[in-house]
Amino acid sequence: MRTLSKEELKRLYDEDFPLWAEINLELLKEKAYDLVDWENLLEEIEDMAxxxxxxxxxxxxxxxxxxxxxxxxxxxxxxxxxxxxxxxxxxxxxxxxxxxxxxxxxxxxxxxxxxxxxxxxxxxxxxxxxxxxxxxxxxxxxxxxxxxxxxxxxxxxxxxxxxx
Missing domain, CATH: 1.20.1220 (Malate Synthase G; Chain: A; Domain 4)
Structure with a gap:
């Protein structure tokens, strides 16, 4: 998995949502919680609900x-x-x-x-x-x-x- 800064990951949310989701999923699986784009991820979960x-x-x-x-x-x-x-x-x-x-x-x-x-x-x-x-x-x-x-x-x- 390629390494992105938190800012790059946040920008990816608007630029390439599927890739953003894929990277966040990998970060969660790897338990790299400090790198996850929590703000957008929580918003997506709320929208799903x-x-x-x-x-x-x-x-x-x-x-x-x-x-x-x-x-x-x-x-x-x-x-x-x-x-x-x-x-x-x-x-x-x-x-x-x-x-x-x-x-x-x-x-x-x-x-x-x-x-x-x-x-x-x-x-x-x-x-x-x-x-x-x-x-x-x-x-x-x-x-x-x-x-x-x-x-x-x-x-x-x-x-x-x-x-x-």
């Missing part, structure tokens, strides 16, 4: 977005769209969340605390959807605070509300 929670927040945002569309925009969607796509999307996002919970049980307690983050993402997508459909988003009321509870987002059965 958050990545699955971020995925769950994104799935929750999809659920919230489509619940809100169901409750407020079915008339805008037109007759050809009865909300079935939204139901499928909600159910798919719930399955993805459940799969993450099975894989990483600690997320089950963390996700309910992230409802407002998910709503921020959902609001953005609602505005984009309105614009994409040639509506002026500011003409519609989309609340700042999430109008749904976590429990409602995860369990409300829209199929029971579907009018065929």
């Amino acid at each position: 958050k990545s699955d929670l971020k995925a769950c927040i994104s799935y929750l945002a999809v659920i919230l977005e489509h619940l809100y569309k169901w409750d407020n925009f079915k008339d805008l969607a037109g007759e050809e769209h009865t909300g079935r796509k939204w139901i499928k999307s909600i159910n798919g996002a719930r399955r993805e969340i459940d799969a993450k919970f099975k894989q990483y049980p600690s997320l089950r307690n963390k996700l309910p605390q992230e409802l407002e983050k998910a709503w921020i993402e959902a609001r953005k997508e609602l505005y984009n959807w309105l614009e994409d459909n040639d509506y002026e988003p500011d003409d519609f009321y989309i609340p700042e605070e999430c109008p749904y509870t976590y429990e409602e987002a995860m369990s409300r059965d829209l199929k029971k509300e579907l009018k065929i």
Whole structure:
């Protein structure tokens, strides 16, 4: 293994991440702890720990977005769209969340605390959807605070509300 100074190793983090990771792994295996780029390594570990929670927040945002569309925009969607796509999307996002919970049980307690983050993402997508459909988003009321509870987002059965 080639020898790098701590400064060179830190610079390598931005210039060649795979090589940076490889060198840090070797340093850890050799127990050369004083040479490891701890600052960036700890940041990477923290990001890894958050990545699955971020995925769950994104799935929750999809659920919230489509619940809100169901409750407020079915008339805008037109007759050809009865909300079935939204139901499928909600159910798919719930399955993805459940799969993450099975894989990483600690997320089950963390996700309910992230409802407002998910709503921020959902609001953005609602505005984009309105614009994409040639509506002026500011003409519609989309609340700042999430109008749904976590429990409602995860369990409300829209199929029971579907009018065929």
